[in-house]
Amino acid sequence: MALDFYHGHGSPFSWRVWLALEAKAIPYNLKVLSFQEKDTRKPEFSAINPRQQVPTIVDDGYALWESMAILEYLDERFTSGLKLYPGDAKARGRIRRLAAEAQSYVRQEAIDPIVDEFFWKEGAAPDEVRIAKAREALERELAWFAGELKGSYLAGDQPTAADFMLYPEIGYAKRITFRKPDSKLADLIPPAIAQWAKRIESLPYFDKTFPPHWR
């Protein structure tokens, strides 16, 4: 029985899971919730996930949320397709460390404040100091991740959970640069990460996961 995947277009957290579902060739029913329509707050979804957040999966009656917990679950539950955490305990530890770093430093320290300042101030001017600090973090972190590449991807010749955690942040950096060209975020992407991102974007299932309203 296919699992239900509750997704919101543009959620970086949900994008991580979609890439993983595809890479592992797990059958799923895509349930797109609209943020604009406040679908995540409707009673039918709140009954599934009281935190009212995507991504959420429901596997044979079992509901799970929090993207990193879902990635681990998918890899334990389904042996098909790609291994998201391949290798021995040390290799798996490194993948989890990179995943946590993508979350803490790229998403939370760099992209979150930039999105906040550019898009959530209801017309108020962005805080230039905060943006400068976040840009600095982004530059530093992308250089860090460039140094962590091992072959084509972060942990070898196939993508892993670490790559799927990081990629949506690059997607965001590009999208923000498109919406706010003065932010010049794309200029902060080092060549090795730009090439890596192109590899992710060339995966056969990538296109269908791309937020349709970003095209």
Add this chain to the structure above:
Amino acid sequence: MALDFYHGHGSPFSWRVWLALEAKAIPYNLKVLSFQEKDTRKPEFSAINPRQQVPTIVDDGYALWESMAILEYLDERFTSGLKLYPGDAKARGRIRRLAAEAQSYVRQEAIDPIVDEFFWKEGAAPDEVRIAKAREALERELAWFAGELKGSYLAGDQPTAADFMLYPEIGYAKRITFRKPDSKLADLIPPAIAQWAKRIESLPYFDKTFPPHWR
């Protein structure tokens, strides 16, 4: 060969790992770094962890940081003592979901801003609106976790990674209340969580992990 555990007293992240090392009866060399002495920024530690952060472990030459990655590693690498992620994929998924929630909602949404406002403003007055919002989050989240108790602990009759992720936040809430009685944070701890915290505090190894400068 015992692994090296680099710890800083008072780091909630490092506390999680210490509790886990003890619960699993893993032999370790405790290496206490002093934040005051800026030990984490010294070249000898930067060479081990360029992020200059605790917790860090070194297991037979393999260095790992990020507390949640370390907890997973310890459970995969060492079969001794407590299972930090016991059960089937669904049970393990739930433990990881709770661990992520403790990090995002209790630490980052509630405790971090409160610590910030009370202790990192260099004499400037705390932002009362920000504190009120964080208190609200703390109250809501501790009620949530009270509802997630399954028996004595979050996932049954033994502590798991979820309990060790959450406990240091309760330790912090109590400590902040001691330092800033007006914060009344301890009043927000519901009885079920207070009793759960007492169970953690009664574990035979708890005392040695308690920050000595908090006594």
